[in-house]
Amino acid sequence: MFFDCVRSSTPLHFPDDAMAHVIFAYTEVCMTLQFYEKAESILKLSIKDHISAAQSRDGFLNNHCIYLLEKLAGLYTKQSKMDIASECYQTSISLLREQLEKISSSPSSSRTFDDHDISVEDQTRLLLLSVLERYSYLSVQFDELGYFDDTIEILSLVLETKRDRLCFIDGHHSITSTLNKLGIAHFNSGNLYSALQAFQECLEIYEASTEVFEAPMLSVLYNIATIYNAFGDYDQALGTYTRVLAQEMKCLQDYTPRTVAVSDDTASSSTSRVRPIDAVNTLFKIFRVYKKKANAEMFQDGLKYLLQAISLCSKYKDEIPLEQYLQVHFALGDEYFLQGNITKAISIYKIPFSTFVLSTEHFDGFLEHINDLYEYRNSTKDILLKTAANAA
Structure with missing residues (x-):
């Protein structure tokens, strides 16, 4: 009802910063209360309004439409509807690609500008930067969903556009950020050589920078x-x-x-x-x-x-996440355990339990871990005994 009242009191081309923030806040409340259908309805209607408004103006969508699509994807992710969430992200990519094509056909300056000072008067550049920012965000979402080929394609386009269209010099932090993300995407997809190439190029830029x-x-x-x-x-x-x-x-x-x-x-x-x-x-x-x-x-x-x-x-106990704290202590305990020094292993294992209040889940996981170690140690011992017997 609240959303309907606000929407009915606004003009046809209402999408703007203020209204977008209202929608974000309202859908966040709906999602918190698990009113998923209401949140979905509001987001879909708002996205439709943004697209209609863009078509009646100059054809350019503002970024709020992409934000709303991302919010809708997040809603589906929250409900474990990953396929639909992926469709939302794909729609965002398609819209951004259209925006990029429109921007690329507009006049631009060929001058190079420095690392930080981007002319506010150059609206084309600012719009392009805005689109690339959303591209970079979406690449992270695709990476988390496991769509590594899509992630690599997006980041490659972002990198090419930053260099060719925006004329960023190699020392610009935006270039290194994209190269690092591209390297991670290649690594996640198993392309280790491509990942190494991206990381090394990124490192060379950092090492050559005066900052x-x-x-x-x-x-x-x-x-x-x-x-x-x-x-x-x-x-x-x-x-x-x-x-x-x-x-x-x-x-x-x-x-x-x-x-x-x-x-x-x-x-x-x-x-x-x-x-x-x-x-x-x-x-x-x-x-x-x-x-x-x-x-x-x-x-x-x-x-x-x-x-x-x-x-x-x-x-730095207060700043180390519990999982990492457990990891290093259990790793040391494991080494003593596997060497047969059970007393020393137990003294190391006790440290996290005496330092933190661990959950039942942590305790059960620890017991299972110890059981696996026993099995591993015994199987290793059997293999060594058989090897020695065969050698004799």
């Missing part, structure tokens, strides 16, 4: 190390991971906890910081690579990194 992009550049380096690890090139992986770790530990020397929440979007800016969890993850990765090398001496070196990760977890 400081600490956390984003380390993120790219971390991704490169992960690729080497996937290739089985453990020496390259260790070399790159330790390079990341050295810089992370240096950054943590001046680290102070945040007092306010910061959105994930800051990861693409030069002001983002290295966090304790970043170093913990890198230390754990290094330990895992050492373990893969299956060399007793190397394994002991790897164990040092795991102990360092546990030390950081204790130092």
Whole structure:
């Protein structure tokens, strides 16, 4: 009723910022109360109004129509209707593609502008930037849905448009952000060589830049190390991971906890910081690579990194997510367990249980994990005994 009253009191071409915010807020309330049919009805009607308004004007949709489609996709995702959610995202892509074609046919300046100052007077550029922003958002949604080919196609188009149409210089943070996303999409689809190429190109831009992009550049380096690890090139992986770790530990020397929440979007800016969890993850990765090398001496070196990760977890306990805290402690406990030092393993396992109030789910999962370890240790022992008997 509220939405109908507001809509009836507005002119035909009502879609604007204020009305869009009303719709977003109202549908959010409906979704919270699980009035899914009402939310769906409002969103569909609003999308139709936006498209009608655009057709009667200059043919350009404002971004609110895309936002509404994304909201509708989110509604279907909330109800586990993934196929319909995908259709909404595909519709958004089609509309954005039409917008891109319209913009591309409009006059543009061929001049190059610097990293940050985009002329407000150049409306074509601003409109194009806006469309590309929605493209980038949708690429993330497709990636989460597992449509990696679509993600790669979208990001490749965004990258090409930023370079050719917008004339962004290579040092622009927008280029590196897209390259990193493209590398992740290639990695998720199993195209490791293409992923490595995108990450390395991104890293070269960061290294050549006069600006400081600490956390984003380390993120790219971390991704490169992960690729080497996937290739089985453990020496390259260790070399790159330790390079990341050295810089992370240096950054943590001046680290102070945040007092306010910061959105994930800051990861693409030069002001983002290295966090304790970043170093913990890198230390754990290094330990895992050492373990893969299956060399007793190397394994002991790897164990040092795991102990360092546990030390950081204790130092920054309030900032380390529970799952990561459990991961590193259980990993160390597992090593002692598999070596037959059950007493030492139990003392390590006890630390998370005495530090946090763990849920029943965590406890049940832990018991299942221990049972699997027993089976693994016994089966390994049987294999070793049989091997020794055959050798004799």
